[in-house]
Amino acid sequence: MKKKSIMSLSLAAAMLLGMTGCSSSETTAGSTTTIPNQIETTTAPSETEEGDKGLGYEFGLGTTFHSDEPVTYTMFFSDASWYAKQDTWESEGVFKKIEELTNVHLDIISYDSNDYMSNVTLEINAGNAAYIIPKIYDDSAFVDGGAIVPASDYVQYMPNFVDFYNKYNMADDIKTITRSNGKYYKFPGMLEAQALNYCFVIRQDIFKAAGVDVETLEKDWTWETLLETLKTVKAYMVSQGMCSETDYIWSDLWCGGESGQGSGGNLLKVMGITYDVNAGWAIADGMRYDQAKDEWYFSPITDEYKEFLKMANAFVEAGILDPETFTQDDTQATNKFYNGETVIMSMNQSQFGPCMQNCDEMLGAGKYELFLAIPPRSDKFNYSTAGNVRLENGVMVSQKALDDLGPDGFIKLCRFVDWLFYSPEAYTLIKWGIEGETFEYTADGGKQLKEGMYCGGLGYSMPEGADGVDIRLKWGYAGGNFWYGHTIAEMSDNYIPQIKRMVSSNSENRETPPLAPGIAPTEEQNEQITLIATPLIDEVNAWTLNFVIGQKKIDEQWDEYVAVCKDKNCEGLVSLYNEIYKG
Amino acid sequence: MKIKENTGYKVFLVVNTIIMILISAATLYPFLYLVSQSFSSEKAIISGHVGLIPKEFNIKTYVYVLTKGDFLKFYKNTVIYAFVGTILSLTFSSMLGYALSKTEIKLMKYLTPFVIFTMYFGGGLIPNYVLVVRLGLKNTIAAFILPMMISTYYVLLMKSFFAGTPKDLEEAGELDGLDKFGVFIRIVLPLSKPIIATMTLFYAVMYWNNWYQAFLYLRKEKWPVAYYLQTIIRGQGANDQDAQSVATNIKSCAMVLTVLPIICVYPFIQKYYVQGMMLGGVKE
Numbered sequence: 001m002k003k004k005s006i007m008s009l010s011l012a013a014a015m016l017l018g019m020t021g022c023s024s025s026e027t028t029a030g031s032t033t034t035i036p037n038q039i040e041t042t043t044a045p046s047e048t049e050e051g052d053k054g055l056g057y058e059f060g061l062g063t064t065f066h067s068d069e070p071v072t073y074t075m076f077f078s079d080a081s082w083y084a085k086q087d088t089w090e091s092e093g094v095f096k097k098i099e100e101l102t103n104v105h106l107d108i109i110s111y112d113s114n115d116y117m118s119n120v121t122l123e124i125n126a127g128n129a130a131y132i133i134p135k136i137y138d139d140s141a142f143v144d145g146g147a148i149v150p151a152s153d154y155v156q157y158m159p160n161f162v163d164f165y166n167k168y169n170m171a172d173d174i175k176t177i178t179r180s181n182g183k184y185y186k187f188p189g190m191l192e193a194q195a196l197n198y199c200f201v202i203r204q205d206i207f208k209a210a211g212v213d214v215e216t217l218e219k220d221w222t223w224e225t226l227l228e229t230l231k232t233v234k235a236y237m238v239s240q241g242m243c244s245e246t247d248y249i250w251s252d253l254w255c256g257g258e259s260g261q262g263s264g265g266n267l268l269k270v271m272g273i274t275y276d277v278n279a280g281w282a283i284a285d286g287m288r289y290d291q292a293k294d295e296w297y298f299s300p301i302t303d304e305y306k307e308f309l310k311m312a313n314a315f316v317e318a319g320i321l322d323p324e325t326f327t328q329d330d331t332q333a334t335n336k337f338y339n340g341e342t343v344i345m346s347m348n349q350s351q352f353g354p355c356m357q358n359c360d361e362m363l364g365a366g367k368y369e370l371f372l373a374i375p376p377r378s379d380k381f382n383y384s385t386a387g388n389v390r391l392e393n394g395v396m397v398s399q400k401a402l403d404d405l406g407p408d409g410f411i412k413l414c415r416f417v418d419w420l421f422y423s424p425e426a427y428t429l430i431k432w433g434i435e436g437e438t439f440e441y442t443a444d445g446g447k448q449l450k451e452g453m454y455c456g457g458l459g460y461s462m463p464e465g466a467d468g469v470d471i472r473l474k475w476g477y478a479g480g481n482f483w484y485g486h487t488i489a490e491m492s493d494n495y496i497p498q499i500k501r502m503v504s505s506n507s508e509n510r511e512t513p514p515l516a517p518g519i520a521p522t523e524e525q526n527e528q529i530t531l532i533a534t535p536l537i538d539e540v541n542a543w544t545l546n547f548v549i550g551q552k553k554i555d556e557q558w559d560e561y562v563a564v565c566k567d568k569n570c571e572g573l574v575s576l577y578n579e580i581y582k583g
Numbered sequence: 584m585k586i587k588e589n590t591g592y593k594v595f596l597v598v599n600t601i602i603m604i605l606i607s608a609a610t611l612y613p614f615l616y617l618v619s620q621s622f623s624s625e626k627a628i629i630s631g632h633v634g635l636i637p638k639e640f641n642i643k644t645y646v647y648v649l650t651k652g653d654f655l656k657f658y659k660n661t662v663i664y665a666f667v668g669t670i671l672s673l674t675f676s677s678m679l680g681y682a683l684s685k686t687e688i689k690l691m692k693y694l695t696p697f698v699i700f701t702m703y704f705g706g707g708l709i710p711n712y713v714l715v716v717r718l719g720l721k722n723t724i725a726a727f728i729l730p731m732m733i734s735t736y737y738v739l740l741m742k743s744f745f746a747g748t749p750k751d752l753e754e755a756g757e758l759d760g761l762d763k764f765g766v767f768i769r770i771v772l773p774l775s776k777p778i779i780a781t782m783t784l785f786y787a788v789m790y791w792n793n794w795y796q797a798f799l800y801l802r803k804e805k806w807p808v809a810y811y812l813q814t815i816i817r818g819q820g821a822n823d824q825d826a827q828s829v830a831t832n833i834k835s836c837a838m839v840l841t842v843l844p845i846i847c848v849y850p851f852i853q854k855y856y857v858q859g860m861m862l863g864g865v866k867e
Contacts (some may be wrong), residue, residue, distance in 0.1 A: 081815050084803075109802070109805055112803075112814045112816060115798055115814075118798075119799075122799070124708070126709055128716060329680065335629045335630075335631060338629050339630055360626075361629075362629055362630065578787075
């Protein structure tokens with residue numbers, strides 16, 4: 001009996017402790033973030049005046065990180081099959097050069113880019129995380145497990161990070177990735193400003209022949225203008241026998257098949273931004289922030305969303321936009337453009353080089369003209385579709401590194417990460433290779449590849465049969481694992497004139513949308529959001545695509561759609577968001 | 584009455600044949616289209632002119648795939664994995680199947696449910712992964728072969744077959760001085776060629792097509808060709824701004840080369856496929 005009482009008491013105490021634990025974690029909900037507007041660089045706790053000299057490595061702003069003793073850090077690596085990692089990358093290429101400069105050997109644990117996140121998740125969950133984990137877009141899955149060290153605890157030791165953060169006032173952007181405990185868990189890629197990546201490639205030769213001057217039009221064109229323009233172009237093409245009345249002259253990519261992810265992908269995302277709604281790739285949980293009311297709302301049931309749907313549907317109804325856009329594979333879409341069947345297509349500036357190559361092959365070099373146009377605006381908003389958050393994917397550092405290296409060794413690792421991912425010196429090395437070997441500076445201070453050097457990733461594809469070296473394929477420069485963020489000047493130093501023009505046209509003619517404040521849900525609140533948002537957004541996506549391709553009538557069935565969203569608890573989601581936001 | 588039956592049967596045969604031809608055509612078309620693409624130029628493929636007959640016929644893609652890049656290295660890995668894996672799987676599966684077929688041994692009554700249990704319940708991804716890693720098998724051929732070395736279903740097929748072996752023969756062997764293992768090797772196995780042939784085929788195909796263990800445990804240099812194929816077919820991440828795709832003719836060529844050995848072997852051993860299922864399933 002006595003034993004039973006003791007056991008009951010112990011259990012009750014354990015429960016009480018457990019409950020206390022729960023309630024204490026709940027109190028963190030909505031707690032204000034601790035992200036400073038400016039960070040001060042500090043020395044590591046163990047660094048003294050004397051200790052500084054005996055750190056065993058050099059670091060600093062404008063200083064190349066260099067370890068006195070050789071050191072090895074493990075790093076996950078996302079290996080892209082279209083420029084797969086070669087042994088030469090380690091024996092003479094980018095990893096070798098990093099080692100020569102820093103005395104740090106990177107032990108690369110490589111995974112195919114398609115399975116990268118699955119493999120990384122598996123390794124982290126199994127307790128086998130590498131020290132450095134780059135190319136992380138969403139760190140949510142790792143935050144609560146304790147396998148990842150909060151990056152925000154260590155940024156003050158990283159001079160290059162701090163310099164960029166302070167110079168370009170990154171605090172508000174950083175707040176968007178901050179968790180309920182006021183910390184952020186990845187070192188994000190930081191951009192001075194968003195450069196437009198996704199635009200439209202247009203067959204300018206045909207547009208010109210049809211009497212359309214896109215360059216003048218694009219400055220202030222709306223989606224209605226684009227529709228009328230494409231109708232004019234199609235009429236011309238029909239009159240010339242280039243296509244028939246029933247043919248579509250726009251069949252877009254990244255909207256159907258695997259790319260579209262069932263949401264309408266890139267096109268609806270781009271169009272949605274200009275109507276101030278979440279759609280396509282950017283649908284997320286549909287929530288958007290109202291600056292005037294200082295509260296969050298569910299954008300897919302707003303009047304703006306209805307207008308956006310009507311506009312998207314107008315392209316299909318007019319026989320301009322191919323409804324297959326939302327089901328086909330990307331290759332089908334690109335093939336139609338390369339063939340000359342279509343005259344406009346979404347384009348990412350990094351793929352403009354391969355696009356020109358394919359057009360050369362299919363249409364014949366010199367027999368066509370391409371123009372990169374910025375996306376239209378809507379009547380109400382003149383937003384740039386480049387987005388408003390100046391953050392890119394980032395780098396996580398594992399708890400395993402902290403355990404293995406100890407506090408001082410860990411700070412050393414952070415400073416190496418700082419050099420590798422945030423210093424201009426490393427950025428140039430990773431992107432262009434070695435000065436005098438792979439690239440050289442031009443008279444105006446720009447960079448260009450040396451003769452015989454090519455790089456598809458930088459827009460200098462090697463012509464078939466040419467005698468030269470692709471510095472990405474052979475040595476791993478211009479790869480996607482390191483090269484993100486930085487200043488506009490650094491990002492645009494490889495742009496060809498067409499891309500430069502497009503990016504500056506966007507900066508000159510479009511406005512950056514206002515930045516929404518970050519909200520920091522707790523783990524439980526995050527779960528609640530996911531539980532509501534997942535079925536809700538599935539429904540929104542299905543209705544959206546049906547509205548766009550005309551299988552459902554917007555005017556007749558809009559109320560029914562809104563009722564479905566409410567039935568799926570979109571209002572609950574709004575309440576939850578505002579509760580978190582207002583604390 | 585008889586004539587009527589015959590007519591009905593004839594109609595059935597005609598309809599059946601037509602349906603079978605349609606199914607065969609539907610099955611065959613994608614493969615022939617793939618072969619056709621692999622011998623066509625990329626330009627012809629992009630133009631959409633390639634049907635069942637190659638356009639701008641060339642073997643450049645095959646030369647490229649076989650001489651440049653890592654295709655042959657991955658191909659060699661697959662051959663090694665399939666060969667070693669099949670031998671190990673056959674050895675251990677047949678021994679386990681034979682032991683389980685001895686129902687007169689009391690322990691087997693309790694052991695069989697344990698074996699069957701693994702058909703329905705697995706340890707889970709993370710525990711399995713941790714186990715393989717802690718055993719130090721990661722990035723070794725063992726990580727590819729060991730986790731799937733014993734297929735419970737195939738073991739049960741073998742068990743049923745072995746159970747049909749005449750007991751008198753085994754007893755005769757024992758009387759002649761053979762121990763249990765000797766009986767198994769010298770008497771049972773030689774009498775079990777049909778099931779061994781079937782299982783060889785099943786296991787070989789399983790190893791040849793497997794990519795999942797490679798995805799979990801192997802670094803690139805040890806990939807089998809099936810995983811390499813998967814990566815080049817999937818090619819690009821939709822949201823990756825840097826993404827480009829591998830040319831269609833290269834993908835087609837790699838697919839043709841990968842399935843070629845299995846396609847070549849199938850006509851000669853397909854009868855075992857059907858027989859194999861029947862062999863273990865029917866007990867007299």
